[in-house]
Amino acid sequence: MSLQVRKIRKRRKFEESFKHQIVKDFESGQYSVCELSSLYNLSVQTIYNWIYRYSRFNKKGHRVVESNKSTSSKVKDLEKRIKDLERIVGQKQIMVDYYETMIDLAKERYDIDIKKNSDTPPSGSSKKKS
Numbered sequence: 001m002s003l004q005v006r007k008i009r010k011r012r013k014f015e016e017s018f019k020h021q022i023v024k025d026f027e028s029g030q031y032s033v034c035e036l037s038s039l040y041n042l043s044v045q046t047i048y049n050w051i052y053r054y055s056r057f058n059k060k061g062h063r064v065v066e067s068n069k070s071t072s073s074k075v076k077d078l079e080k081r082i083k084d085l086e087r088i089v090g091q092k093q094i095m096v097d098y099y100e101t102m103i104d105l106a107k108e109r110y111d112i113d114i115k116k117n118s119d120t121p122p123s124g125s126s127k128k129k130s
Helices: 016-027 033-040 044-054 068-110
Strands: none
Touching: 016 033, 016 044, 033 044
């Protein structure tokens, strides 16, 4: 007596709003199909099926093909943006260091405390006049 055991396939059902959100994320250029696939643990074909079905831009009979060129150019653009932001942060850090040095020099040479300390007594001009 042999038993035939079949593997039961688990099917996931997704709400229409979720499908529309995935298509919207793809159409906006925020994510690629591969990124959406790994992010939501979906197959690439499932995402393409949703794009064909729910996309505003794709009419029946037209295929959406995402080339590696577009993905690589997107990565290059993001890397360029990171470099630009790192450069800006570096420039700002240089300015902060410069200002701190100027404050320290003002303290040493002119005995002016520009940094506010909590134990500094209030100035005479802050008193209320009668």
